Amino acid sequence: MTLTVDQLDTDVLIVGGGLAGLRAAIAAAEGGVRVMIACKRKAGRSGNTLVAEGGIAVGSPNVDPEDSIEQHVADTLASGKDLCDPILSRMLAENSEKEVFGLTRFGVVLGRDKSGNLLRGQPPGHTKRRSLRAESDHLPKNARGQSITIPLLKFAENLGVTLLDRTPILRLLSRDGAIESALAMDEEKERYLVIHAKAVIIAAGGAGQMFSLTNNTADITGDSYALALDAGADLRDMEFPQFYPNWGISPFRSTISSVMMGEGAVFRNKNQERFMPSYYPEAKDMATRDQTSLAIFQEVQAGRGVEGGVYLDASGVDREVLEVKFHHLTEAMRRLNLEFGKDPVIVTPVVHHYMGGISVNRHLESGVHGLFAAGEACGGTHGANRLSGNAFSECIVFGALSGAAATEYARGREMPRPAGKESIAAMLPSLAFQEEGPDIADLRREMREINWKKNGIIRTEESLLAG
Ligand SMILES: Cc1cc2nc3c(=O)[nH]c(=O)nc-3n(C[C@H](O)[C@H](O)[C@H](O)COP(=O)(O)OP(=O)(O)OC[C@H]3O[C@@H](n4cnc5c(N)ncnc54)[C@H](O)[C@@H]3O)c2cc1C
Structure with missing residues (x-):
C-alpha cells in the first residue's frame, strides 16, 4: 500500500488528548500561539483519564484545615520511598490548589455533598483528607473522566486549538539537539503527515498495555517513552510500574x-x-x-x-x-x-500507572530542546510509588506549566523548514508495512508476559536484566 504524505505546521504540537494534553493545549493557546493536538484516538475521550475514578489530591488548609503544602510534599516523598525528584513533587503540591480549583474556569464541577461541602476522601498513604473529585455521577463508570475532559476539550476548541483525532504520532524528529517535526498517520484519510512544530509536548500517557494484566485503556502502549527515547531524550525510573x-x-x-x-x-x-x-x-x-x-x-x-x-x-x-x-x-x-x-x-x-517516564527539568523540558512532557509521560514526580489522586493533580499542574513553557520556547524560534522529498523518504522505510516476519500479536503477547514476570510485583536487577 502506498500512502501520500502531507505537511502541516504549528507552533506547539501536543501528542495525546488526555487530561495532561488538554490542559497543556489550553495553556499554550492562552499564550497566543498556534496549537495542535494529535491524538491516537479521540481527544477528551481516550486514555486512562477517561476511565479514571477521578480522585484529585490537593494539599491545602482550604480543603482539610489540618493540611498544608508541606504535608502533601512529605506524604508524596514518603510514598515514593524518597526516590522522587523532590523539585517535581514540590511543584505538584505547590500548584495543585490553584490549578485544581482553576478547573472551574473551564466549566468543571467539583463534587459536593448534599450540604454543599466538597466531597473529600483520604486514600491510603495520604495523612489528610485531601482527595477531591469532579462531579461525575451522571456519567457511565468507564467514562467518568469526561467530567473534566469534555469541558476542557470545548474550552480548547473555542480557543482555536486544532484537533487531529485518530492521528497517532509515529516518530519525533530532532535536529542539532532541538525538536523539529513529527511523523503521524492520519488513519481516516489514510495518509502520512509530517507536522513541523517549534515545540512538542508529549502527553501520550503511560505503558500499562505493555503488561499482561492491566486496567489501562487499549491506547496506552508506552508511546510517550518510545517517542522520547527515539528523539534523543532520557527516561528515568522505568523499573517502577505501579500495581493497583x-x-x-x-x-x-x-x-x-x-x-x-x-x-x-x-x-x-x-x-x-x-x-x-x-x-x-x-x-x-x-x-x-x-x-x-x-x-x-x-x-x-x-x-x-x-x-x-x-x-x-x-x-x-x-x-x-x-x-x-x-x-x-x-x-x-x-x-x-x-x-x-x-x-x-x-x-x-x-x-495501573507508570511512575517512570521522560526525564524533565523544572520547566518540564527534556534533554532535547523544545521537547516537553506532561502527565503520566513524565518520570520522577512519584518516585517508587504514586499516591492516589496525585496523577490527576500532576496532569493538571504539569499540563498547565508545560503549555506555558512550550509557548515561551516557541515564541523565540523560527518555524522549521518543510521537509524535502528525500528526508521524508528517509523517515518512512522502517515504518513500512511488513508483509513477512513474526506475527505482531504474538510478539505483543510475549512482551506483555515478559514484563509481567520480570518487571512484576517482585522484581530484582537480575530479573529486569533477564527480561
Ligand atoms: C482505572 C484507572 C483509574 C484511575 N484513577 C485515578 C484517580 O482517581 N486519580 C488519579 O489521580 N489518577 C488515577 N488514575 C491514573 C490517571 O488516570 C492517569 O495517570 C492520567 O489520567 C494520565 O493522563 P495523561 O493525560 O497523562 O494520559 P492519558 O489520559 O492516558 O492520555 C493519553 C493520550 O495520548 C493518546 N496517545 C497515546 N499514544 C499516542 C500517540 N502515539 N500519538 C498520539 N496520541 C497518543 C491517547 O489516545 C490519549 O488520548 C487512574 C488510572 C486508571 C487506569
Whole structure:
C-alpha cells in the first residue's frame, strides 16, 4: 500500500488528548500561539483519564484545615520511598490548589455533598483528607473522566486549538539537539503527515498495555517513552510500574477506589483472616498501593488466595458513604442482584500507572530542546510509588506549566523548514508495512508476559536484566 504524505505546521504540537494534553493545549493557546493536538484516538475521550475514578489530591488548609503544602510534599516523598525528584513533587503540591480549583474556569464541577461541602476522601498513604473529585455521577463508570475532559476539550476548541483525532504520532524528529517535526498517520484519510512544530509536548500517557494484566485503556502502549527515547531524550525510573491492588475480578471487573480503605473496608484471605495487619502493623489496610499489592501477591503465593486474589470486605463502610461516594460500585452490584458490603467481592493487583517516564527539568523540558512532557509521560514526580489522586493533580499542574513553557520556547524560534522529498523518504522505510516476519500479536503477547514476570510485583536487577 502506498500512502501520500502531507505537511502541516504549528507552533506547539501536543501528542495525546488526555487530561495532561488538554490542559497543556489550553495553556499554550492562552499564550497566543498556534496549537495542535494529535491524538491516537479521540481527544477528551481516550486514555486512562477517561476511565479514571477521578480522585484529585490537593494539599491545602482550604480543603482539610489540618493540611498544608508541606504535608502533601512529605506524604508524596514518603510514598515514593524518597526516590522522587523532590523539585517535581514540590511543584505538584505547590500548584495543585490553584490549578485544581482553576478547573472551574473551564466549566468543571467539583463534587459536593448534599450540604454543599466538597466531597473529600483520604486514600491510603495520604495523612489528610485531601482527595477531591469532579462531579461525575451522571456519567457511565468507564467514562467518568469526561467530567473534566469534555469541558476542557470545548474550552480548547473555542480557543482555536486544532484537533487531529485518530492521528497517532509515529516518530519525533530532532535536529542539532532541538525538536523539529513529527511523523503521524492520519488513519481516516489514510495518509502520512509530517507536522513541523517549534515545540512538542508529549502527553501520550503511560505503558500499562505493555503488561499482561492491566486496567489501562487499549491506547496506552508506552508511546510517550518510545517517542522520547527515539528523539534523543532520557527516561528515568522505568523499573517502577505501579500495581493497583483493588482491581475487582469478581463479581465484576472494575477498579475499586482505594478511597474505600479510608472509609473502613479491609482485605481478607480465603480463610476470612485480615492479613494486612500482619504485614503492616501500623498502616494495616491503609498501606500504600505497592505494599498492599505485595501483601496480596504473597497471600496468593502462600495458597491463601481466592481465584487468584483476595476478598475486599466493605461491611465496615457506612451505608450512606457507600451510596454517595461509591455510587457506581453499589449500582453495579445491584444490577447483579447483589449488595456491596454484604456479598463477596474479590480483588487482585494489576498494572495501573507508570511512575517512570521522560526525564524533565523544572520547566518540564527534556534533554532535547523544545521537547516537553506532561502527565503520566513524565518520570520522577512519584518516585517508587504514586499516591492516589496525585496523577490527576500532576496532569493538571504539569499540563498547565508545560503549555506555558512550550509557548515561551516557541515564541523565540523560527518555524522549521518543510521537509524535502528525500528526508521524508528517509523517515518512512522502517515504518513500512511488513508483509513477512513474526506475527505482531504474538510478539505483543510475549512482551506483555515478559514484563509481567520480570518487571512484576517482585522484581530484582537480575530479573529486569533477564527480561
Ligand atoms: C482505572 C484507572 C483509574 C484511575 N484513577 C485515578 C484517580 O482517581 N486519580 C488519579 O489521580 N489518577 C488515577 N488514575 C491514573 C490517571 O488516570 C492517569 O495517570 C492520567 O489520567 C494520565 O493522563 P495523561 O493525560 O497523562 O494520559 P492519558 O489520559 O492516558 O492520555 C493519553 C493520550 O495520548 C493518546 N496517545 C497515546 N499514544 C499516542 C500517540 N502515539 N500519538 C498520539 N496520541 C497518543 C491517547 O489516545 C490519549 O488520548 C487512574 C488510572 C486508571 C487506569
